[in-house]
Amino acid sequence: MAQSLDKSGNPAPAPATARSNAPALDSPAVQAARVDLAACFRMAARLGMHEGICNHFSAMVPDYDDLFLVNPYGRAFAEVTASSLLVCDFHGAVVAGDGVPEATAFYIHARLHKMLPRARAAFHTHMPYATALTMTEGEPLIFAGQSALKFYGRTVVDNDYNGLALDEREGDRIASAAGDADIVFMKHHGVMVLANGIAEAWDDLYYLERACQVQVLAMSTGRPIVPVDPAVAAATHRQMRDEDTTSARLHLDSIKRQLDAQEPDYRR
Numbered sequence: 001m002a003q004s005l006d007k008s009g010n011p012a013p014a015p016a017t018a019r020s021n022a023p024a025l026d027s028p029a030v031q032a033a034r035v036d037l038a039a040c041f042r043m044a045a046r047l048g049m050h051e052g053i054c055n056h057f058s059a060m061v062p063d064y065d066d067l068f069l070v071n072p073y074g075r076a077f078a079e080v081t082a083s084s085l086l087v088c089d090f091h092g093a094v095v096a097g098d099g100v101p102e103a104t105a106f107y108i109h110a111r112l113h114k115m116l117p118r119a120r121a122a123f124h125t126h127m128p129y130a131t132a133l134t135m136t137e138g139e140p141l142i143f144a145g146q147s148a149l150k151f152y153g154r155t156v157v158d159n160d161y162n163g164l165a166l167d168e169r170e171g172d173r174i175a176s177a178a179g180d181a182d183i184v185f186m187k188h189h190g191v192m193v194l195a196n197g198i199a200e201a202w203d204d205l206y207y208l209e210r211a212c213q214v215q216v217l218a219m220s221t222g223r224p225i226v227p228v229d230p231a232v233a234a235a236t237h238r239q240m241r242d243e244d245t246t247s248a249r250l251h252l253d254s255i256k257r258q259l260d261a262q263e264p265d266y267r268r
Helices: 028-046 103-115 128-134 147-151 168-178 198-220 230-262
Strands: 003-005 011-013 056-060 067-070 086-089 094-096 121-125 155-158 183-186 190-195
Touching: 028 056, 028 067, 028 198, 028 230, 056 103, 056 198, 067 103, 086 103, 103 121, 103 168, 103 190, 121 198, 128 183, 128 190, 128 198, 147 198, 147 230, 155 168, 168 183, 168 190, 190 198, 198 230
Parallel strands: 155 183
Antiparallel strands: 003 011, 056 067, 056 121, 067 086, 086 094, 121 190, 183 190
16 A cells, blocks of 8 residues: 655555556666665664664665655664665655655655756765764865865755755755755754765765764864865865766675675665
8 A cells, every 4th residue: 555644744545656667666676776775774874874763865766767765764774674665756655665754754855856866866864973063163074184075066055954854845945955966964954965876875975974073083183174275176086086986886885795794684
Protein backbone atom coordinates (compact mmCIF):
# COMPACT_ATOMS: atom_id res chain seq x y z
CA MET A 1 0.00 0.00 0.00
CA ALA A 2 1.45 3.37 -0.98
CA GLN A 3 1.59 5.97 1.76
CA SER A 4 1.97 9.73 1.80
CA LEU A 5 2.56 12.47 4.32
CA ASP A 6 -0.09 14.91 5.39
CA LYS A 7 0.80 18.52 6.29
CA SER A 8 1.74 17.39 9.81
CA GLY A 9 4.15 14.82 8.47
CA ASN A 10 1.90 11.89 9.39
CA PRO A 11 1.23 8.95 7.07
CA ALA A 12 -1.91 9.14 4.97
CA PRO A 13 -3.09 6.87 2.17
CA ALA A 14 -2.11 7.87 -1.33
CA PRO A 15 -2.18 5.91 -4.57
CA ALA A 16 1.08 5.10 -6.33
CA THR A 17 1.34 6.50 -9.84
CA ALA A 18 0.76 3.97 -12.60
CA ARG A 19 3.99 3.27 -14.50
CA SER A 20 3.20 0.69 -17.16
CA ASN A 21 6.37 1.40 -19.15
CA ALA A 22 8.62 2.29 -16.24
CA PRO A 23 11.83 0.40 -15.39
CA ALA A 24 11.52 -2.15 -12.60
CA LEU A 25 12.15 -0.94 -9.08
CA ASP A 26 13.95 -4.20 -8.31
CA SER A 27 16.39 -3.97 -11.21
CA PRO A 28 20.12 -4.65 -10.64
CA ALA A 29 20.83 -0.92 -10.96
CA VAL A 30 18.30 -0.05 -8.26
CA GLN A 31 19.59 -2.78 -5.97
CA ALA A 32 23.15 -1.54 -6.45
CA ALA A 33 22.03 1.98 -5.52
CA ARG A 34 20.32 0.63 -2.41
CA VAL A 35 23.50 -1.15 -1.32
CA ASP A 36 25.66 1.91 -1.98
CA LEU A 37 23.34 4.20 -0.04
CA ALA A 38 23.03 1.75 2.87
CA ALA A 39 26.83 1.57 3.04
CA CYS A 40 26.98 5.35 3.36
CA PHE A 41 24.55 5.30 6.27
CA ARG A 42 26.50 2.62 8.09
CA MET A 43 29.89 4.29 7.69
CA ALA A 44 28.47 7.69 8.63
CA ALA A 45 27.23 6.10 11.86
CA ARG A 46 30.66 4.59 12.53
CA LEU A 47 32.32 7.95 12.09
CA GLY A 48 29.90 9.84 14.35
CA MET A 49 28.36 11.80 11.51
CA HIS A 50 24.78 10.92 12.51
CA GLU A 51 22.41 12.22 15.19
CA GLY A 52 19.93 9.84 16.79
CA ILE A 53 17.19 8.93 14.32
CA CYS A 54 17.46 12.33 12.65
CA ASN A 55 19.39 13.29 9.49
CA HIS A 56 18.76 11.86 6.07
CA PHE A 57 20.44 10.77 2.86
CA SER A 58 18.57 10.47 -0.41
CA ALA A 59 19.38 9.46 -3.97
CA MET A 60 17.36 9.44 -7.14
CA VAL A 61 16.27 5.98 -8.24
CA PRO A 62 18.32 4.91 -11.28
CA ASP A 63 16.44 5.48 -14.55
CA TYR A 64 13.85 7.71 -12.83
CA ASP A 65 13.59 11.48 -12.59
CA ASP A 66 10.72 11.58 -10.11
CA LEU A 67 11.46 8.87 -7.54
CA PHE A 68 14.07 8.89 -4.81
CA LEU A 69 15.45 6.57 -2.14
CA VAL A 70 15.48 7.84 1.45
CA ASN A 71 15.81 6.37 4.94
CA PRO A 72 12.62 5.57 6.88
CA TYR A 73 11.75 7.55 9.98
CA GLY A 74 12.67 5.80 13.22
CA ARG A 75 15.83 3.98 12.11
CA ALA A 76 19.25 5.16 13.19
CA PHE A 77 21.90 5.23 10.49
CA ALA A 78 23.51 2.13 12.05
CA GLU A 79 20.27 0.18 11.48
CA VAL A 80 19.73 1.02 7.82
CA THR A 81 19.81 -1.83 5.32
CA ALA A 82 19.45 -1.81 1.55
CA SER A 83 15.92 -3.22 1.73
CA SER A 84 14.76 -0.81 4.46
CA LEU A 85 15.20 2.23 2.21
CA LEU A 86 11.98 3.77 0.93
CA VAL A 87 11.16 4.80 -2.61
CA CYS A 88 9.18 8.05 -2.57
CA ASP A 89 7.77 10.31 -5.24
CA PHE A 90 7.72 14.09 -5.18
CA HIS A 91 4.15 14.18 -3.86
CA GLY A 92 4.81 12.31 -0.61
CA ALA A 93 3.71 8.84 -1.73
CA VAL A 94 5.81 5.90 -0.56
CA VAL A 95 5.93 3.86 -3.75
CA ALA A 96 7.94 1.00 -2.24
CA GLY A 97 8.99 0.07 1.28
CA ASP A 98 7.61 -0.09 4.80
CA GLY A 99 7.20 3.10 6.81
CA VAL A 100 7.40 6.79 5.95
CA PRO A 101 10.23 9.30 5.75
CA GLU A 102 10.68 11.87 8.47
CA ALA A 103 8.60 14.90 7.51
CA THR A 104 11.61 17.20 7.28
CA ALA A 105 13.38 14.60 5.12
CA PHE A 106 10.52 14.59 2.66
CA TYR A 107 9.99 18.33 2.47
CA ILE A 108 13.70 19.07 2.04
CA HIS A 109 14.78 16.22 -0.23
CA ALA A 110 11.75 16.01 -2.51
CA ARG A 111 12.00 19.70 -3.31
CA LEU A 112 15.80 19.61 -3.73
CA HIS A 113 15.62 16.73 -6.19
CA LYS A 114 12.72 18.27 -8.08
CA MET A 115 14.14 21.78 -8.30
CA LEU A 116 17.79 20.78 -8.80
CA PRO A 117 17.88 17.84 -11.23
CA ARG A 118 21.69 17.86 -11.07
CA ALA A 119 21.40 16.71 -7.44
CA ARG A 120 21.03 12.97 -7.96
CA ALA A 121 22.14 12.52 -4.34
CA ALA A 122 21.51 14.76 -1.32
CA PHE A 123 23.11 14.04 2.06
CA HIS A 124 22.02 16.07 5.10
CA THR A 125 23.69 15.71 8.48
CA HIS A 126 24.33 17.55 11.71
CA MET A 127 27.89 16.18 11.76
CA PRO A 128 29.64 17.94 14.64
CA TYR A 129 32.59 19.84 13.17
CA ALA A 130 30.81 21.16 10.09
CA THR A 131 27.75 22.03 12.16
CA ALA A 132 29.90 23.81 14.75
CA LEU A 133 31.23 26.08 12.02
CA THR A 134 27.66 26.99 10.94
CA MET A 135 27.28 28.54 14.39
CA THR A 136 30.20 30.95 13.99
CA GLU A 137 30.41 34.42 12.46
CA GLY A 138 31.58 34.80 8.90
CA GLU A 139 32.22 32.11 6.31
CA PRO A 140 32.19 28.67 7.93
CA LEU A 141 34.99 27.10 5.89
CA ILE A 142 38.40 28.75 5.59
CA PHE A 143 40.42 27.53 2.64
CA ALA A 144 43.58 26.96 4.62
CA GLY A 145 43.99 23.17 4.68
CA GLN A 146 44.47 20.94 1.65
CA SER A 147 41.26 18.97 2.27
CA ALA A 148 39.31 22.23 2.37
CA LEU A 149 40.55 23.10 -1.12
CA LYS A 150 38.43 20.25 -2.51
CA PHE A 151 35.48 22.58 -1.87
CA TYR A 152 36.96 25.83 -3.16
CA GLY A 153 34.27 27.71 -5.08
CA ARG A 154 31.67 25.01 -4.35
CA THR A 155 30.08 26.22 -1.10
CA VAL A 156 27.26 28.53 -0.13
CA VAL A 157 25.86 29.63 3.23
CA ASP A 158 22.12 29.53 3.85
CA ASN A 159 21.82 32.26 6.48
CA ASP A 160 18.02 32.15 6.83
CA TYR A 161 17.41 29.53 9.49
CA ASN A 162 13.64 29.15 9.94
CA GLY A 163 13.30 26.17 12.27
CA LEU A 164 12.12 22.76 11.08
CA ALA A 165 11.28 22.26 7.41
CA LEU A 166 7.67 21.15 7.65
CA ASP A 167 6.25 22.38 4.37
CA GLU A 168 7.22 22.68 0.72
CA ARG A 169 7.99 26.39 1.03
CA GLU A 170 10.97 25.71 3.27
CA GLY A 171 12.23 22.97 0.96
CA ASP A 172 11.91 25.34 -1.99
CA ARG A 173 13.77 28.05 -0.07
CA ILE A 174 16.66 25.72 0.73
CA ALA A 175 16.85 24.56 -2.89
CA SER A 176 16.91 28.17 -4.05
CA ALA A 177 19.63 29.02 -1.53
CA ALA A 178 21.75 26.12 -2.82
CA GLY A 179 21.84 27.57 -6.33
CA ASP A 180 24.82 26.08 -8.18
CA ALA A 181 26.69 25.08 -5.01
CA ASP A 182 27.47 21.50 -4.03
CA ILE A 183 27.87 22.21 -0.32
CA VAL A 184 25.29 24.16 1.66
CA PHE A 185 26.24 25.29 5.14
CA MET A 186 22.84 25.66 6.80
CA LYS A 187 23.28 28.32 9.46
CA HIS A 188 22.55 27.08 13.03
CA HIS A 189 21.57 23.71 11.58
CA GLY A 190 24.01 21.48 9.66
CA VAL A 191 25.14 20.82 6.13
CA MET A 192 23.69 19.56 2.86
CA VAL A 193 25.90 17.86 0.27
CA LEU A 194 24.57 17.69 -3.29
CA ALA A 195 26.18 15.49 -5.93
CA ASN A 196 25.63 13.72 -9.21
CA GLY A 197 25.83 10.31 -7.55
CA ILE A 198 25.99 8.44 -4.25
CA ALA A 199 29.76 7.85 -4.33
CA GLU A 200 30.48 11.52 -5.02
CA ALA A 201 28.13 12.63 -2.23
CA TRP A 202 29.81 10.29 0.26
CA ASP A 203 33.30 11.42 -0.73
CA ASP A 204 32.36 15.08 -0.31
CA LEU A 205 30.59 14.46 3.01
CA TYR A 206 33.58 12.62 4.45
CA TYR A 207 36.22 15.13 3.36
CA LEU A 208 34.05 18.09 4.33
CA GLU A 209 33.86 16.89 7.92
CA ARG A 210 37.60 16.18 7.96
CA ALA A 211 38.33 19.68 6.63
CA CYS A 212 36.05 21.22 9.25
CA GLN A 213 37.60 19.11 12.03
CA VAL A 214 41.11 20.27 11.15
CA GLN A 215 39.91 23.88 11.00
CA VAL A 216 38.29 23.65 14.44
CA LEU A 217 41.54 22.22 15.82
CA ALA A 218 43.53 25.05 14.21
CA MET A 219 41.11 27.64 15.60
CA SER A 220 41.50 26.13 19.08
CA THR A 221 45.17 27.12 19.14
CA GLY A 222 44.18 30.79 19.21
CA ARG A 223 46.69 31.54 16.48
CA PRO A 224 45.56 33.22 13.23
CA ILE A 225 44.65 30.86 10.40
CA VAL A 226 46.48 31.60 7.17
CA PRO A 227 44.40 30.88 4.03
CA VAL A 228 46.02 29.44 0.93
CA ASP A 229 46.66 31.97 -1.84
CA PRO A 230 43.46 32.09 -3.95
CA ALA A 231 45.27 31.29 -7.21
CA VAL A 232 46.91 28.24 -5.66
CA ALA A 233 43.62 27.24 -4.01
CA ALA A 234 41.79 27.39 -7.36
CA ALA A 235 44.51 25.40 -9.13
CA THR A 236 44.57 22.75 -6.41
CA HIS A 237 40.79 22.51 -6.56
CA ARG A 238 40.97 21.83 -10.30
CA GLN A 239 43.55 19.10 -9.73
CA MET A 240 41.28 17.44 -7.19
CA ARG A 241 38.18 17.72 -9.36
CA ASP A 242 39.95 15.95 -12.23
CA GLU A 243 40.23 12.85 -10.04
CA ASP A 244 37.01 13.14 -8.05
CA THR A 245 34.75 10.67 -9.85
CA THR A 246 37.26 7.82 -9.89
CA SER A 247 38.48 8.58 -6.38
CA ALA A 248 34.93 8.76 -5.01
CA ARG A 249 34.02 5.37 -6.50
CA LEU A 250 37.15 3.77 -5.06
CA HIS A 251 36.41 5.39 -1.69
CA LEU A 252 32.92 3.92 -1.57
CA ASP A 253 34.19 0.52 -2.71
CA SER A 254 36.67 0.53 0.16
CA ILE A 255 33.86 1.27 2.61
CA LYS A 256 31.80 -1.62 1.30
CA ARG A 257 34.76 -4.00 1.70
CA GLN A 258 35.13 -2.93 5.33
CA LEU A 259 31.42 -3.37 5.96
CA ASP A 260 31.34 -6.72 4.15
CA ALA A 261 33.95 -7.97 6.61
CA GLN A 262 32.45 -6.50 9.76
CA GLU A 263 28.71 -5.87 9.34
CA PRO A 264 27.57 -7.41 6.05
CA ASP A 265 23.89 -7.19 6.99
CA TYR A 266 23.81 -3.66 5.48
CA ARG A 267 23.30 -5.41 2.12
CA ARG A 268 20.18 -7.19 3.34
